[in-house]
Amino acid sequence: MIVEYGLDPLWLLGIEALISIVLCALVIPFLSLAKCPFQNSACVIDSSGQPVVESIKSYMVDIFNYGILTLGVTLLLISMVTYNAVGLVIVKKMTAMVRAVVDISRTLLIWLVGILLTATAGTTSTTYQWESLQWKTVLAQSLGFFLLVCGNFIFYQIVEFDCLKEKTPILD
Numbered sequence: 001m002i003v004e005y006g007l008d009p010l011w012l013l014g015i016e017a018l019i020s021i022v023l024c025a026l027v028i029p030f031l032s033l034a035k036c037p038f039q040n041s042a043c044v045i046d047s048s049g050q051p052v053v054e055s056i057k058s059y060m061v062d063i064f065n066y067g068i069l070t071l072g073v074t075l076l077l078i079s080m081v082t083y084n085a086v087g088l089v090i091v092k093k094m095t096a097m098v099r100a101v102v103d104i105s106r107t108l109l110i111w112l113v114g115i116l117l118t119a120t121a122g123t124t125s126t127t128y129q130w131e132s133l134q135w136k137t138v139l140a141q142s143l144g145f146f147l148l149v150c151g152n153f154i155f156y157q158i159v160e161f162d163c164l165k166e167k168t169p170i171l172d
Contacts, residue, residue: 032046036051097158104145
């Protein structure tokens with residue numbers, strides 16, 4: 001589809017990144033000023049002791065004061081740079097479809113790790129209870145992932161259905 005309109009996939013990825021940066025730069029400072037309407041456990045307490053939605057200053061102080069948090073953030077940034085660099089290579093050498101499949105796989109893998117962590121370490125510590133293990137919740141999430149995968153397979157025409165193909169008129 002991108003090729004049909006003469007759009008460069010790498011240019012589109014750059015535009016996507018630029019939009020994300022601009023949105024974050026505009027929204028996060030606003031959220032640092034917004035009073036938190038939720039319970040205090042869902043809020044961040046700013047330096048003046050007030051509950052707010054976000055607190056960039058508190059985050060930065062914590063990141064630089066706690067070594068394990070600094071290490072975690074550093075590893076997260078390295079993994080994000082690596083993932084995006086690999087994604088660019090995939091789009092450049094293969095197709096955007098392959099990147100979409102990789103994105104779905106990553107999301108599914110993270111969800112499965114959350115389920116496994118909750119089912120194992122989460123039984124002894126609430127810190128590791130990342131996911132709900134209620135069968136209805138797991139079933140609904142599984143169905144959602146299945147629909148996500150099926151939708152991408154149909155969109156990228158990995159799986160084709162005759163009823164979804166464009167009908168060409170027959171000329172007399």
